[in-house]
Amino acid sequence: MCASRAGGLERVFRGTFIHSTPDAALQILEDALLGVDSVVGKIAFVGKGTELDALTQDFGFSPAEILHLGPHEFFMPGLVDTHIHAPQYSYAGTGLDMPLLEWLKTYTFPAESCFHDLDLARRVYTQVVRRTLKNGTTTACYFATIHTDASLLLCQITDVFGQRGLVGKVCMDRNDSLPRYSETSQESQAETCRFIEELLNKQYPLVKPVVTPRFALSCTGALLGQLGAIAKKNNLHIQSHISENPEEVKLVKELFPEAESYTDVYHRHNLLTDKTVMAHGCYLTDQELDLFHETGAALSHCPNSNISLRSGVLNVRNVLRHKVKLGLGTDVAGGYSSSMLDTMRRTLDVSKILGTLDPDYHSLTMEEVFRLATLGGSQALSMDQQIGNFEVGKDFDALRVNVKVPDGPVDLFQRDQPKVGDDWNIVEVFVAGRKVVPFSDPSNLAVQSHLSQ
Numbered sequence: 001m002c003a004s005r006a007g008g009l010e011r012v013f014r015g016t017f018i019h020s021t022p023d024a025a026l027q028i029l030e031d032a033l034l035g036v037d038s039v040v041g042k043i044a045f046v047g048k049g050t051e052l053d054a055l056t057q058d059f060g061f062s063p064a065e066i067l068h069l070g071p072h073e074f075f076m077p078g079l080v081d082t083h084i085h086a087p088q089y090s091y092a093g094t095g096l097d098m099p100l101l102e103w104l105k106t107y108t109f110p111a112e113s114c115f116h117d118l119d120l121a122r123r124v125y126t127q128v129v130r131r132t133l134k135n136g137t138t139t140a141c142y143f144a145t146i147h148t149d150a151s152l153l154l155c156q157i158t159d160v161f162g163q164r165g166l167v168g169k170v171c172m173d174r175n176d177s178l179p180r181y182s183e184t185s186q187e188s189q190a191e192t193c194r195f196i197e198e199l200l201n202k203q204y205p206l207v208k209p210v211v212t213p214r215f216a217l218s219c220t221g222a223l224l225g226q227l228g229a230i231a232k233k234n235n236l237h238i239q240s241h242i243s244e245n246p247e248e249v250k251l252v253k254e255l256f257p258e259a260e261s262y263t264d265v266y267h268r269h270n271l272l273t274d275k276t277v278m279a280h281g282c283y284l285t286d287q288e289l290d291l292f293h294e295t296g297a298a299l300s301h302c303p304n305s306n307i308s309l310r311s312g313v314l315n316v317r318n319v320l321r322h323k324v325k326l327g328l329g330t331d332v333a334g335g336y337s338s339s340m341l342d343t344m345r346r347t348l349d350v351s352k353i354l355g356t357l358d359p360d361y362h363s364l365t366m367e368e369v370f371r372l373a374t375l376g377g378s379q380a381l382s383m384d385q386q387i388g389n390f391e392v393g394k395d396f397d398a399l400r401v402n403v404k405v406p407d408g409p410v411d412l413f414q415r416d417q418p419k420v421g422d423d424w425n426i427v428e429v430f431v432a433g434r435k436v437v438p439f440s441d442p443s444n445l446a447v448q449s450h451l452s453q
Ligand SMILES: O=c1[nH]c(=O)c2nc[nH]c2[nH]1
Pocket: 085, 100, 104, 108, 214, 215, 241, 244, 305, 331, 334
């Protein structure tokens, strides 16, 4: 399990590591040794404690440098949130009293329309990035709003806090319910190009653009085609929504009568690629799932939102049977929690309910859900060559978790540690080998000065 030494070994950890592989939903590596290359932030080796002598020689570190995990601790891969609306964090946990299309008109569009205000954007985006990092989300696939400068600000904040992110400036040239929160197709196309160019010029190491048509109901065919072409030309990720709610599915059929299905609307505009992630997919047919598989497009399962907006129930087992790449998403604020741990619990609950209703239904296991939240998410975002588990050569995106609550070791409560995220004890968060800044520490002037500009 070793690679030869590349740069310099900054950290070697010894203890329990848990992760998933394509063959094993959950693998527990006890008394493991894992070395991180400090220069590139990648995993240099993974071995057993019994191989200590050989590893110290091969990688030139002293046993005294090893950081030993406590008996109640383990490392797991960072969580991958494949679908989250950053501006909607401003009203998360409220307004879940109506179905999707009314909810968009009543709460979402009015709230998002305010994000031309960069002070508001800075406040909310700082909160959502901090909170998701504390909850263990090392990679987030964000929707922003239609406002290019505020979307670029979200990229900056994600970079400053050290989170890995895909960020999308939302595109919508159709919005009868709130025309001021809409663009012309020319504006949407030009601003998407500006967003991509300005973001790529920043050369943030971990933050990249994702082409983001909101969903088929908010976009004309002309805009969808332009966005497909932009994504193709620049080899970019794509994200949108699909088949979330019955009324939405019906209206898409009426709006795009030439298309064979909702999936075909995106496919015929070159928006289904192996770098596409579509949220929800509750009502996709087997033929549509086959098209996802053929194109390599992925789904993001968002159970909290599906329940909260009473949108639908995704049959995850059927998605997996079609070999469609699948990750999990919090879908803030249709989902009221920004915690991927919450999303994991809801995924399990929904699957168990399906199993209760149909005794032949093979409910997901906790191990399978763990894989969806980590390796599955990395596959859904086509990042599984880089992140998702503890393979040599991948970036070290990891959570140090302490399971002893509430009277755990004192270092849980030290001010330079990330605080307890929701109700589990993530004591350290690493992204690309770097311990993420103690974001609640006001003495961290580098972060403060970046964000107060
Ligand atoms: O859950 C959702 N949240 C949204 O913001 C949205 N927009 C289109 N479709 C959507 N679904």
